[in-house]
Amino acid sequence: MQTTFTPAQLENPHTAHSEQIIRKCVHCGFCTATCPTYVTLGNELDSPRGRIYLIKEMLENDRPADAKTVTHIDRCLSCLACMTTCPSGVNYMHLVDHARAHIARTYRRPFMDRMIRQVLAMTLPYPARFRASLTMARLGRPLAPLFAAIKPLKPFAAMLRLAPSHVPAKAAINDPAVHAAEGPRQKRVALLTGCAQSVLDPKINEATVRLLNRLGVEVVVPKGEGCCGALVHHMGQEDEALGFARRNVDAWMRVADEDGLDAILITASGCGTTIKDYGHMLRLDPAYAEKAAKVSALARDVTEFLAELELPLPVNKTDLLVAYHSACSMQHGQKITRAPKVLLAQAGFTVRDVPEGHLCCGSAGTYNILQPEIAATLRDRKVRNIESTAPQAIATGNIGCMTQIGSATQIPILHTVELLDWAFGGEKPASLAGVEPRVEPALAAAE
Structure with a gap:
């Protein structure tokens, strides 16, 4: 795609990077076939190609974002399916991140939109605040239909409906600690406990630590780590996102300096995509560029790391039918497609x-x-597709997907690592208590 940025504009490193991304786009339209919003809405401006045109025009003309551009950029999920299908290697992720930061600097949103975004930024990344907000949401759930009927308040209705009916108690697994390996130590890793996931489902981190310890892996939960920054990063709040990134880099590098690290493990794939991009996010910070690059190189999804280990034979019989939902941040953001399914099959x-x-x-x-x-x-479409496979359980690697899909199906949905922990010596997950192996018709007739 031809661009007309001036030399003065290209002195800005963010603009120069975006210009190189835009120039790679050849208008082929492959991205439109896999873009969820284009497939759903059928509007060219709600496709990656259409958004690239809007971003190009906005940045080339050095103008503030307008309502039209903001509408279509806001509708982008950052699922990155376009990057999987793009034959030209367009890094749409970095381009839309730059656009969102430009929008945050130059566009004044309507009052309710500003307030909702501020509430999200002030609560979700902070576990204690998030826990308190979930308690309030449960009490306010009867108001959801009223909020849903008023357009500016629909996000509040969505928040109330997504809030779980039960919030798990604060779990010790998320406190700073060293969890020793059983037997000789084979590996040493740091674990990101996360923000929303640590509150919504601490069983994920508990299963991760149990499984890794049994496999001879020492797990360190560092002091000082927290939200990866993805939530505010995707709302264009770059200063806040980089602040979270720097804090985590400091925490993990302290652990690495103490006794080395083989990996930094992430159990929420949305966080993993962002942490693996810390090297890019902090590339212009002389105090952090090198350290951030090291952190990104050490970052692994938990299933990515487990696939590198030599696993024993399964301990427990686990022959259930499992539908594997590959989170966008897993398959498109991190290009991890086979490892989780291979591990589940290996586990029985x-x-x-x-x-x-x-x-x-x-x-x-x-x-x-x-x-x-x-x-x-999109949720309803996803649930229909999952249920068409008639599974007994759903496995995925991202807490957001678990919450979203779980709100519209009765099929138990678990993190992949919970199933692996059960297979390799852990207890059967409570959500599968009433689920038994399915007897195939041919076997039943033979018996």
């Missing part, structure tokens, strides 16, 4: 792929709150 599960597996479920960080109608359409 029968794994089924989900039709239209490349399409987003509509969670996408805060998207299911800020764009509730599109998110609900």
Whole structure:
């Protein structure tokens, strides 16, 4: 795509990087076939190609964002399916991140939109505040239909409906500690406990630590780490996002300096995509560029790390039919597609792929709150596809997907690591208490 940026504009390193990305786009339109919003809405400006035109025009003309551009950029899920299908290697992720930061600097949103975004930024990244907000949301749930009927308040209705009926007690697993390996130590890793996930489902981190310890891996939960910054990063709040990134880099490098680190493990794939990009996010910071690059190189999804280990034979019989939902941040953001399914099969599960597996479920960080109608359409489409495989359980690697999909199906949905922990010596997850192996008709007749 031809550009007309001036030499003065290209002195800005963010603009120069975006210009190189834009120039790679050849208008082919491959991205439109896999873009969830284009597939849903059918509007060219709600496709990656259309958004690239809007971003190009906005940045080339050095103008503040307008309502039209903001509308279509806001509708982007950052699912990154376009990057998987793009034959030209367009880094749409970095381009839309730059656009969102430009929007945050130059566009004054309507009052309710500003307030909702500020509430999200002030609560979700902070576990104690998030826990308190969930308690308030449960009390306010009867107001959801009223809020849903008033357009500016629809995000509040979405928040109330997504809030779980039960919030787990604060878990010790998320406190700074060293969890020793059973037997000789084979590896040493740091674990990101996270923000929203640590509150919504601490069982994920508990299963991770148990499994890794049994496999001879020492797990360190560092002091000082916290939210990865993805939630505010995707709302264009770059200063806050980089602040979170620097804090985590400091925490993990302290652990690495103490006794070395083989990996930094992440159990929420949305966080993993962002942490693996810290090297880019902090590339212009002389105090952090090198350290951030090291952190990004050490970052691994938990299933990515487990796939590198030599696993023993399964201990428990786990022959259930499991639909594997590959989170967008896993398959498109991190390009991890085979490892989780191979691990589940190795653990004794029968794994089924989900039709239209490349399409987003509509969670996408805060998207299911800020764009509730599109998110609900995508969720329902995803659930229909999952249920068409008739699974006994659903496995995925992202807490946002678990919350989104779980709100519309009765099929138990678990983190992949919970199933692996059970298979390799842990207890059966409570959500599977009433689920028994399915007897195939041929076997039943033979008996």
